[in-house]
Amino acid sequence: MKEKLILIGNGMAGVRTLEELLKIAPDKYDITVFGAEPFGNYNRILLSPVLSGEKTIDDIMLNDLPWYEENNITLHAGKWVTEINRARRTVRTADGIEENYDRLLLATGSNPIILPVPGKDLEGVVSFRDIHDVDAMLAASKSGRHAVVIGGGLLGLEAANGLRQQGMEVTVVHLMDTLMERQLDRPAAGLLKSALEARGLNFLMEARTEAILGEERVKGVRFNDGLEVPADLVVMAVGIRPNTALAEQAGLYCERGVLVNDTMQTYDPRIYAVGECVQHRGATYGLVAPLFEMAKVCANHLAHLGYARYEGSVISTKLKVTGIDLFSAGDFHGDETTEDIVIKDAAQGIYKKLVLKDNRIQGAVLYGDTIDGSWYFQLMREGTNVSDFRDQLLFGQGHLGDSGHSGQNAASAMSDDMEVCGCNGVCKGDVVNAITQKGLFTLEDVRAHTKASSSCGSCTGLVEQILMSTLGNDYSETPARKPLCKCTDYTHEEVRHTIREHHLTSIPDVMAYMEWRNSDGCHVCRPALNYYLISTWPGEARDDYQSRFINERVHANIQKDGTYSVVPRMWGGLTNPAELRAIADVAEKYAIPTVKVTGGQRIDLLGVKKEDLPAVWSDLNKAGMVSGHAYGKSLRTVKTCVGSEWCRFGTQASMGMGVQLEKMAWGSWTPHKFKMAVSGCPRNCAEATIKDFGVVAVDSGWELHVGGNGGVKVRATDLLCKVKTEEEVKEYCGAFLQLYREEGHYLERTAPWIERVGLSYVKEKVVEDEESRKALYARFLESQKFAQQDPWAERAAEQVDRHEFEPLKEVV
C-alpha cells in the first residue's frame, strides 16, 4: 500500500512541492489535495496583469484539472478544510469530507489584512488576493467611477495601476510619506510617484483611514483629518498575515506563521508546511522565489531522500507595472558603517544606489535602468569583494568591457516584436508568452523553452529583466551554490577538490564516490569531469574520448553540414613557402571547398569529409605541420605582430616571443579555449589586450595583460605586471595558465574567472608570491610533457581511433 499524502492549500507553494515530489518520487504517495478556491492552481503573481486587462485567467493557469488526473491526484476544489485531527491522522472539510493521512502538507498561504474601521464589511470593499477579488474589482470598474486603494506598497500600486487601465479614477492612500518604503529609498520613491502621477493616479500621502462610508454599498472614505473622498470601490492592500488558523486549531506551534525547521517540518514531524503560511528562522516570506526553494527541500524529505536543507532566502523585488523598471534588494538604507554609491539623472528618470559595507554589496535600489539588477543581486548573495572594479560598478557589468546586446538595456522600452536573442531569433513577445503560458519561473526554464539566452548568453541580462518584470522578482534557485549539472548537487569546486583529495582518476570512480544520480552522467558533466581528471592527474588519469565533445574526439571542428574544418598550427602566425605549398596541395587533392585566413592568423581548410581527415593530416604532417587545436578547449593561437624584427616602431622581438610561447604552451588542455598575442610596441597591432594572455612589448621589457576577451562580450585585459626578460614572460605565462587550469570552472573563460576570483587574487598567486609562481610554472611544464603529442600524427600514422573515421559498414 502506498502512503497517503494530503496537501491543504491548492496554491503556488503547495502544488510546486507536489511537482518537485513527482519529479523525484512519482509513485511514492497516494496524493489528495484540498483547496478552498474552485479552480486548479493558477499563477497568483499574474493577477495584476489580469486586472489591468493584459492577461486572461486562462493565460495564468499553471495546473489545470486534467493535470491532477494525469498524475493520479485527487483534487477537492472549492473545499475548506476546517479540522485536522493529529491523533487519528485525519482532516475534515466544512461539508464533512474526511480523509486520513500518513503525511500532511500545509500550504495555506496568507490572508489580506483588513483594517478594523467602520464600514469594512460594506459591499464594494475588497482585498487583492485571488481570482474572486479580481472579478469583484472588474465588475466594480464597469459600473463605478471612483476607486480608492488603501496602501501604497507593491500590491496596492499594482491594483491601482490595473484599475486605472480599466478606466477608473484612482486614488492611492498611504500612511507613510513615501511609497513602497519597504523596497525603496526616498529618491527612488519620488521618481516612482511622479511616473505614476503622469499615468493619471492620484495620491494622498500620510493619510489615516478613519471610516468607510455607505449604507449597503460603499460610497466614500473618510480620513482622520476629516477629508472625505467619493468611492465606488475600496481596495485594501495594507499587508498580508500568514494563514495559521488551521495549524493553530490542530495545536501546532505558531508565532507569526507556522514554525518549521530546515527540513520544512512543523512541530509534528508528520506535518510539513511550505509557503507564505510558514515562519522559518524568524522570517516569513511573501514572494514566490523563497517558496519555491522551500518546495524543493520539502519534496526532498517527502521522498525520503533526506539531504536537502532550507537555510532561508535573500530576496529582491520588482514592481510589475508595465513601463516602469524598478529593482530593490537587501538593506538599501544603510547606516554609519556603510557607504553609498549613487547616480541620479532625474531628467532621464534614472536612479541607482548601491550600499556597500567593507566593499561588499549590502543592498541596491535601481530605478529606470535595472539591467544590472541580477548582477548586483548575485554579487550581494555571494558576498563578492568588489574593490577591484568598484569605480566601474554603477555603470554596470557591461562596462567591465563592452557588452554585446546592441545598446538595449531596458527591456521595458522594447516592443514585443523586438529581438532579444540575436543567436536564436527570439523576440520579447515570445519570451513573455512562454513565461505566462507555460508557467516558467527561472532563467533555465526560459532557456529550455525559448532558446533565448541559451547560446552566447549576451542577452541574459535582458531575459532576466523580462522574467523579473513578468514575475515581479528574481527567482534563482539555491543561491551561491551552483551544482555542476543535473546529475549531482556538488559544485565544480567540490568535485575538483574531491578528485584531488581522494586521488580519483577515472570518471566512473568520481561518479561512484560522489554518488552521481545517473550512472553515466550527461553531456554537461562528462566533458567537465574528463577535463578535471586529466588536468589534475596528468599522465595518470586516462583521457576518456567518449566523454569529449566531438571536436576534441576527432581533432577537427564539426560544421553545420557534418563535415569538418582543419587548421594546421603555424607557430606565432609564421609560415613559409613549403607549408603553403603543402596546404595548397592538400586542398586540391581532397577537393576542399573553402580555404580561409582566420582571425587568429592561421589558415582554415573548411568542408573536409570525416573519412578524409586522417589522410589530410598525414599529408600536412609530412610537411612538418601539427594540429592547431582550433577545435579544443586548449591553447588556440598566439598572434604576433612583426615587431622589432621588421617594424620601424618595434621595441622587442614579438614574433620570436610569440613562437616561444606557442612552443611552450601548445597541446595543453584548459577549462575553455585560451588565446594569446604578442605585440612589439604599445601600438598593439596584434590586439594583445583582448586575449586571455596578452603581451605588449615596451622599451624596458614586456607588459603582461590577462583576462581579455573578444567575442560576445568584449572585455579588455587587466594589467598583470611588467617583466624584463623573455624567460620571465614564459614563466609568468605558464604560471597564469596553470592557475587557470587548476581553478577555472570547466567552460569558464579567463575573463569571467578573473571577475569571479578577483584580479588581486591572481596577482597574489602569480606576481607577488614568487614561490607560488615557480611552483605553478613547474606544474605546468610537468603536465606539458604528457600533452605535447600531436593528435593528428597519432591518428594519421599510428591508426589511433580508426573507428572514428570509417563507417561501420556500407549497405548499398
Add this chain to the structure above:
Amino acid sequence: MEDIPRLGARVVRTEAGDVAVFRTAGDEIFALRDQCPHKKGPLSQGIIHGKRVTCPLHNWVIELENGQAVAPDEGCTGVYPVKIEAGKVLLGLKQA
C-alpha cells in the same frame, strides 16, 4: 558489436542515408537515422549517456529507444529495429 566503442557510435551508410548505431554503457545497441530532428545534426557524433544521445550541433537530447527529443524540445527521428546474435549486430533497415 565489439567494433562499436562503449558510449560510442558508428555509422552504417545506406542508400536511404546514414544510420547511426549506438552502444550504451550497458552494452545495449540502438539504431537511429543519423539526423537530428532539429537541424539534421549527425547524432552519431554526439555524447551518449544513459539511453540518450546529445546532438553535437545544438545540444538537443534524443532518446535512443524511440528517437524522440527530450522535452521541452520537440521532434523525432527514425528508429531501426536491432537484434544481436552472437555478438553480431543485425539491423532491420526496411521498416523505418
